[in-house]
Amino acid sequence: MDSLKTQQVTFKVFRFNEETDYLPYYNTYTLDVTHEEVVLDILNRIKWDHDGSLSYRRSCRHGICGVCAIKTNGKAVLACKTRLFDLIDIFGNEITIEPLSTKRAIKDLIIDKKDFWDKHAQAKPYLEADIDEHPAQENLVSPHDAEKLLEADYCIQCGACHYSCPSLEINEQYMGPAAFAAAYRFSADVRDDASIERLHIVNEEAQGVWDCVKCMECAEVCPKEVNPIEKITKLHNMIFEAAVAKNNVATRHAVGFAHSIEKHGLLDEGELVRYSEGNIGVLKHVPVALKMFAKGKIVLPWNMPKSDKLDEIKKLVKSSSTVKF
Amino acid sequence: MEKLKYALFTGCTAKESTPEQMMSTLAVANKLGIELVELTEASCCGASHLQDYDDFLSLVLNARNIAYAEKHGLTMVTICNTCQLNTAMTKHRLDNNAELKAKVNAKLAEVGLEYKGTSQITHFLYAIIDDFGLDKIKEMVVKPLSQFNIAPFYGCHNIRPSELQNATHKSPENAYNPTSLDDLIIACGGANVDYAEKNKCCGFHAELQSPRTAAVLTGNAVAGAMDANADWMVTPCPLCHLKLDTQTHHASVAIGREVSLPVLHMQQMVGLALGCTPAELGLSHHVTKVDFI
Ligand code: SF4
Ligand code: SF4
Ligand code: SF4
Ligand code: SF4
Ligand code: FES
Numbered sequence: 001m002d003s004l005k006t007q008q009v010t011f012k013v014f015r016f017n018e019e020t021d022y023l024p025y026y027n028t029y030t031l032d033v034t035h036e037e038v039v040l041d042i043l044n045r046i047k048w049d050h051d052g053s054l055s056y057r058r059s060c061r062h063g064i065c066g067v068c069a070i071k072t073n074g075k076a077v078l079a080c081k082t083r084l085f086d087l088i089d090i091f092g093n094e095i096t097i098e099p100l101s102t103k104r105a106i107k108d109l110i111i112d113k114k115d116f117w118d119k120h121a122q123a124k125p126y127l128e129a130d131i132d133e134h135p136a137q138e139n140l141v142s143p144h145d146a147e148k149l150l151e152a153d154y155c156i157q158c159g160a161c162h163y164s165c166p167s168l169e170i171n172e173q174y175m176g177p178a179a180f181a182a183a184y185r186f187s188a189d190v191r192d193d194a195s196i197e198r199l200h201i202v203n204e205e206a207q208g209v210w211d212c213v214k215c216m217e218c219a220e221v222c223p224k225e226v227n228p229i230e231k232i233t234k235l236h237n238m239i240f241e242a243a244v245a246k247n248n249v250a251t252r253h254a255v256g257f258a259h260s261i262e263k264h265g266l267l268d269e270g271e272l273v274r275y276s277e278g279n280i281g282v283l284k285h286v287p288v289a290l291k292m293f294a295k296g297k298i299v300l301p302w303n304m305p306k307s308d309k310l311d312e313i314k315k316l317v318k319s320s321s322t323v324k325f
Numbered sequence: 326m327e328k329l330k331y332a333l334f335t336g337c338t339a340k341e342s343t344p345e346q347m348m349s350t351l352a353v354a355n356k357l358g359i360e361l362v363e364l365t366e367a368s369c370c371g372a373s374h375l376q377d378y379d380d381f382l383s384l385v386l387n388a389r390n391i392a393y394a395e396k397h398g399l400t401m402v403t404i405c406n407t408c409q410l411n412t413a414m415t416k417h418r419l420d421n422n423a424e425l426k427a428k429v430n431a432k433l434a435e436v437g438l439e440y441k442g443t444s445q446i447t448h449f450l451y452a453i454i455d456d457f458g459l460d461k462i463k464e465m466v467v468k469p470l471s472q473f474n475i476a477p478f479y480g481c482h483n484i485r486p487s488e489l490q491n492a493t494h495k496s497p498e499n500a501y502n503p504t505s506l507d508d509l510i511i512a513c514g515g516a517n518v519d520y521a522e523k524n525k526c527c528g529f530h531a532e533l534q535s536p537r538t539a540a541v542l543t544g545n546a547v548a549g550a551m552d553a554n555a556d557w558m559v560t561p562c563p564l565c566h567l568k569l570d571t572q573t574h575h576a577s578v579a580i581g582r583e584v585s586l587p588v589l590h591m592q593q594m595v596g597l598a599l600g601c602t603p604a605e606l607g608l609s610h611h612v613t614k615v616d617f618i
Binding site: 073074075090091166167170171205206210211212213214215216217219220227233236237240248249250251253254255257258260261265266267269273276277287288291292295296297298299305307308309312313315316317319320321322323325 | 381530542
């Protein structure tokens with residue numbers, strides 16, 4: 001493949017004009033692409049050589065401004081950073097080019113990103129601190145403290161993760177991976193005073209971190225290796241450490257694992273559901289549980305299997321626990 | 326070929342809600358002549374939730390599990406995507422952070438164990454594909470699944486994040502166009518069905534705290550497979566299996582459409598092709614009836 005200098009690719013490009021079109025449609029272009037061309041080069045060639053009305057966002061052309069994010073065969077990419085030959089390796093020679101979110105399209109590949117910016121703002125993506133207006137010296141952050149921000153600082157707000165997140169697609173209140181990465185970025189900053197306030201925001205049901213389905217797509221898709229799901233895990237930890245955690249089904253679900261492991265080594269699946277939901281909430285699971293029971297899928301408490309060398313596990317749970325609930 | 330031998334980390338599900346997964350794993354290993362040494366000392370991996378509460382405890386427990394595989398001098402094989410992700414993630418973090426590894430080992434020393442980093446960790450799916458070989462599977466098929474359209478459902482925690490996952494096996498997998506399970510279906514004589522949800526999330530991990538999100542994701546996955554004319558689905562993950570097999574009622578209500586398909590564990594599919602009996606594969610333990618055998 002590397003020895004090939006050009007390849008013929010068929011592009012199906014999403015077209016839609018909010019002002020004139022009732023439904024979107026696709027235009028097809030077959031082009032020879034070279035091994036050094038990125039998706040943005042192709043969009044430019046289509047616009048300059050074939051159809052000047054094709055609309056898309058681009059600015060820096062260096063993977064920095066974040067405006068050129070689109071989807072190719074469902075994979076969100078920065079158009080200016082993604083080589084066609086790499087896409088051909090994954091998908092073959094037919095590439096469908098769409099906006100990050102087709103339902104938010106304004107014109108062709110340009111979307112209304114308002115929900116992204118609103119949620120980003122909701123995370124308070126700035127430092128809140130009492131500033132001495134006439135400081136005697138610089139406000140220094142040690143390298144050790146700066147490292148705690150991990151890669152959260154690299155985010156260019158491109159929206160690739162946000163518009164690939166399945167939770168957000170279904171639950172419109174969910175703040176999404178980029179907003180959480182920002183919440184972590186500022187809450188982990190030693191100069192910031194609003195950490196607890198932010199933790200309360202991301203701890204809210206429906207909008208907060210508990211609605212993450214842990215699909216890992218945000219880590220996969222991010223072009224800047226921000227790894228938002230890792231930051232989401234950190235926020236979970238901070239919520240417990242700062243005692244911001246409420247006593248609800250989501251928190252009990254996480255804590256329940258520790259209880260169960262201490263008792264059996266293994267997870268007691270039935271008890272986890274009962275503990276998480278509470279004695280009343282658990283009732284809604286009874287119909288499915290009965291069906292499972294009939295098929296030999298429910299282990300009764302007195303038959304609960306245990307890990308060998310359970311004493312080791314009990315000892316480690318006692319000695320290695322770092323938080324309380 | 327030398328006999329393949331692995332340390333088996335069963336996870337909890339195989340011991341509780343998916344007994345058929347344990348049965349079919351052992352049946353298939355037996356047919357293929359693969360020796361599995363069960364890590365009976367292992368604890369739960371925390372299922373990607375314990376680390377939200379206590380990350381360090383999760384690391385210590387997973388390191389302990391891996392330490393037992395190391396004691397046997399064997400590669401650890403997992404049969405659950407989430408076990409695979411948690412265990413491989415622990416290994417990755419400890420192998421790349423000497424300070425963290427020392428902290429974890431200080432705890433393990435209290436019970437006379439040490440995490441060294443000498444065992445590899447791979448999912449049974451990739452052990453079959455990489456180490457045993459699809460060509461040999463093909464040769465051993467006695468009941469080709471030729472009359473079936475089979476929809477592969479990969480499950481998030483075997484394919485993402487791909488950088489971590491691809492380090493645990495030889496055949497590269499692209500998270501946006503995975504092929505391993507498709508290849509296995511073809512090796513078993515079946516027709517692989519392509520559909521948009523095959524590499525998407527089933528919603529399992531949010532089932533309690535976000536039931537609607539979880540139900541819609543399940544509904545979309547089954548609907549996608551049905552619309553692509555699948556006769557049944559197959560997955561390498563018992564958690565995806567539980568979700569797709571037992572939650573179809575909630576899923577149907579959530580997406581406003583009746584959806585349901587039989588869902589087989591990857592091991593059950595291979596077992597059928599190799600001539601195992603339905604009883605050996607535990608096909609009666611499914612909530613959505615396996616009615617095609
Ligand atoms: S990266 Fe900076 S300089 Fe380049 S286009 Fe974006 S905003 Fe402008
Ligand atoms: S891991 Fe969570 S935040 Fe990231 S894409 Fe999946 S659901 Fe969204
Ligand atoms: S986290 Fe990554 S993918 Fe998400 S907006 Fe920031 S740079 Fe883009
Ligand atoms: S992921 Fe599930 S099956 Fe695997 S060990 Fe953890 S709880 Fe058990
Ligand atoms: S044009 Fe700026 S990131 Fe692509």
